[in-house]
Amino acid sequence: MVDAAPRQPLDHPSLWRGQDLRARADWEINFTEPEIEELLLASDSCADTPAEEIELTDIELPQLASRLARVQHDLEHGSGAVFMRGLPAGDLDQAALARVFWIIAAHLGSPLSQSAEGELIFSVADAGYAPDDPRTRGPNTRRKLSYHTDRCDVIGFCCHRQAKSGGENRIVSSMALYNEILKQRPDLLAVLCEPFYYLRHTVDGGNDKPWCQQRVFSFCEGHFAANLLRVLINRAHAHPDLPDLTAQQVEALDLVETLADDPHLHCSFRQEPGDLFFVNNWVNLHRRTEFEDWPEPDRRRHILRIWLSMPNSRPLDPLFADNYGSVEAGALRGGMKAKVEN
Numbered sequence: 001m002v003d004a005a006p007r008q009p010l011d012h013p014s015l016w017r018g019q020d021l022r023a024r025a026d027w028e029i030n031f032t033e034p035e036i037e038e039l040l041l042a043s044d045s046c047a048d049t050p051a052e053e054i055e056l057t058d059i060e061l062p063q064l065a066s067r068l069a070r071v072q073h074d075l076e077h078g079s080g081a082v083f084m085r086g087l088p089a090g091d092l093d094q095a096a097l098a099r100v101f102w103i104i105a106a107h108l109g110s111p112l113s114q115s116a117e118g119e120l121i122f123s124v125a126d127a128g129y130a131p132d133d134p135r136t137r138g139p140n141t142r143r144k145l146s147y148h149t150d151r152c153d154v155i156g157f158c159c160h161r162q163a164k165s166g167g168e169n170r171i172v173s174s175m176a177l178y179n180e181i182l183k184q185r186p187d188l189l190a191v192l193c194e195p196f197y198y199l200r201h202t203v204d205g206g207n208d209k210p211w212c213q214q215r216v217f218s219f220c221e222g223h224f225a226a227n228l229l230r231v232l233i234n235r236a237h238a239h240p241d242l243p244d245l246t247a248q249q250v251e252a253l254d255l256v257e258t259l260a261d262d263p264h265l266h267c268s269f270r271q272e273p274g275d276l277f278f279v280n281n282w283v284n285l286h287r288r289t290e291f292e293d294w295p296e297p298d299r300r301r302h303i304l305r306i307w308l309s310m311p312n313s314r315p316l317d318p319l320f321a322d323n324y325g326s327v328e329a330g331a332l333r334g335g336m337k338a339k340v341e342n
Contacts, residue, residue: 003219003220003221003222004219005189005190005193005217005219006219007182007186009179009182009183010175010178010179010224012175012224012283013026013077013078013079014077014078014079014080014173014174014175014224014280014283014284015173015175015176015179016079016173016176016267017173017176017264017265018263018264018265018266018267019263019267021079021081021171021173021267022267022269024078024079026074026078026079026082027079027081027082027083028082028083028084028085029067029071029082029083029084029085030084030085030086031084031085031086031087032063032086034063035063035064035067036086036087036088038061038062038063038064039061039064039087039100039103039104040088040092040096040100042059042060042061042099042100042103043092043096043099043100043103044096045058045059046058046059046099047096047099049099051095051098051099051101051102051121052102052111052120052121054099054102054103054106056106056107059103061103061107064107065107068104068107068108071108071278072107072108072109072310072311072312073312075108075154075278075279075280075310076280076310076312076313076314077312079173080173080279080280080282080283080284081171081277081278081279081280081284082277082278082279083269083275083276083277084104084275084276084277084278085274085275085276086274087100087274087275087276088274089159089160089272089273089274090273090274092274094160094302097158097160097274097304098121098158098304100158101121101156101158101276101304101306102121102306104156104276105156105278105306105308108154108156108278108308108310109153109154109308109309109310109311110308110309110310110311110332111306111307111308112151112152112307112308112309112334112335112336113307113335113336113337113338114305114306114307114335114336115336116336116337116338116339117338117339118338120306121304121305121306122139122304122305122306122307123302123303123304123305124139124140124157124302124303124304124305125139125140125300125301125302125303126140126141126142126293126300126301127140127141129141139305142163142167142290142291142292142293142301143290144287144288144289144290145287145288146230146231146257146287147170147172147228147256147257147260147261147285147286147287148228148229148230148231148285148286148287149226149227149228149229149281149282149284149285149286150229150281150307151307151323151324151334151335151336152281152307152308152309152334152335153280153281153282153308153309153310153313153333153334154278154279154280154281154307154308154310155278155279155281155286155305155306155307155308156276156277156278156305156306156307156308157169157271157276157277157278157303157304157305158274158275158276158303158304158305158306159271159272159273159274159275159276159303159304160273160302160303160304161273161299161300161301161302162270162271162272162273162301163291163292163293163294163300163301164291164292164293164294165291165292166289166290166291166292167270167288167289167290167291167301168268168269168270168288168289169268169269169270169271169277169286169287169288170260170261170266170267170268170286170287170288170289171266171267171279171284171285171286172259172260172265172266172267172284172285172286173265173283173284174217174224174226174282174283174284174285175224175226175283176265177226177256177259177260177265177285178217178224178226180259180265181252181255181256181259184255185252185255187248188248188251188252188255189217189252191248191249191252192215192216192217192252192253192256193215193216193217193218194215195213195214195215195319196213196214196215196216196233196236196245196249197211197212197213197233197236197237197242197243198211198212198213198214198229198232198233198236198323199211199232199235199236199239199242200212200232201232201336209322209323211236211239211242212319212322212323213319213322214227214317214319214320214323215227215317215319216228216252216253216256218316218317218319218320219317220314220315220316220317220318220327221315221329223314223315223316223329224282224283225282225283225314225316225317225320226282226283226285227281227282227320228253228256228285230253230257233245233253256285260285260287271303278308282313282314282316307334307335309331309332309333309334309335310330311330312330313329313330313331313333314329315327315328315329316333
């Protein structure tokens with residue numbers, strides 16, 4: 001059931017403002033030595049198995065399991081974001097780090113395909129594509145990205161190598177944005193609660209739907225959800241078969257981006273090698289700043305990314321079914337379908 005947007009400010013643990021997030025007990029986790037040892041032993045036990053093929057039945061984490069269960073809970077019912085630190089990245093090659101990342105992520109949710117090729121662990125690195133190359137997507141460039149969400153319940157990042165400079169993460173509570181827009185421009189909040197057209201991504205070759213509609217802010221069975229990828233909204237606007245954005249829609253989207261970039265609302269941090277970051281896409285927007293890379297290929301910025309469908313997820317507005325497949329609470333949903341070759 002789709003609910004009408006409330007006229008009162010939201011109040012929820014996922015609502016936070018700016019750097020206040022850093023003071024929260026559900027934000028930063030520093031792995032203990034026994035937990036690190038447990039993860040490394042688990043990774044070593046699967047050294048002959050590609051990370052994406054490791055089954056949870058092959059892994060036991062008696063030291064860490066209860067902590068990861070709490071993280072899973074807090075991603076849905078707490079701040080919706082967690083920063084994990086302490087892995088000895090200098091002692092791990094890319095394959096070992098990927099195994100550790102996979103083991104942690106798979107204890108939280110179900111990994112999803114991130115491309116038409118079915119990639120479950122995606123490499124976020126500057127691929128050097130030309131701006132008009134159809135393979136170009138935000139993660140494989142070094143440019144600044146706008147605030148957005150990804151096509152999953154929770155997104156995870158693991159830093160393998162960091163850039164020479166820049167490449168900071170910024171996140172903002174979608175609920176804080178909702179309340180601020182309610183206070184400043186309730187007329188534009190009403191616009192953001194109405195559907196926007198999204199054109200299928202150029203790399204989403206396994207999706208047979210050329211476009212869909214989604215709301216930026218939505219409510220279903222009392223649960224809030226925010227979703228935004230403006231690049232696909234802009235492409236829909238430019239498509240001859242789809243309606244143009246109205247002046248109010250453009251103003252509303254601009255306001256979201258302006259408020260999200262307010263340091264009083266967003267939290268900024270930088271992952272270092274071995275740092276992991278998980279964020280709930282339904283209650284936070286995120287982006288990356290532009291970065292300058294190292295000239296040496298083996299030093300260039302490289303982040304591993306996993307999309308997760310969560311077993312404790314919220315119900316969604318039925319409009320999300322076209323893009324996510326399922327909208328029921330706890331359903332396996334999201335990701336990109338693998339392209340079937342004829």
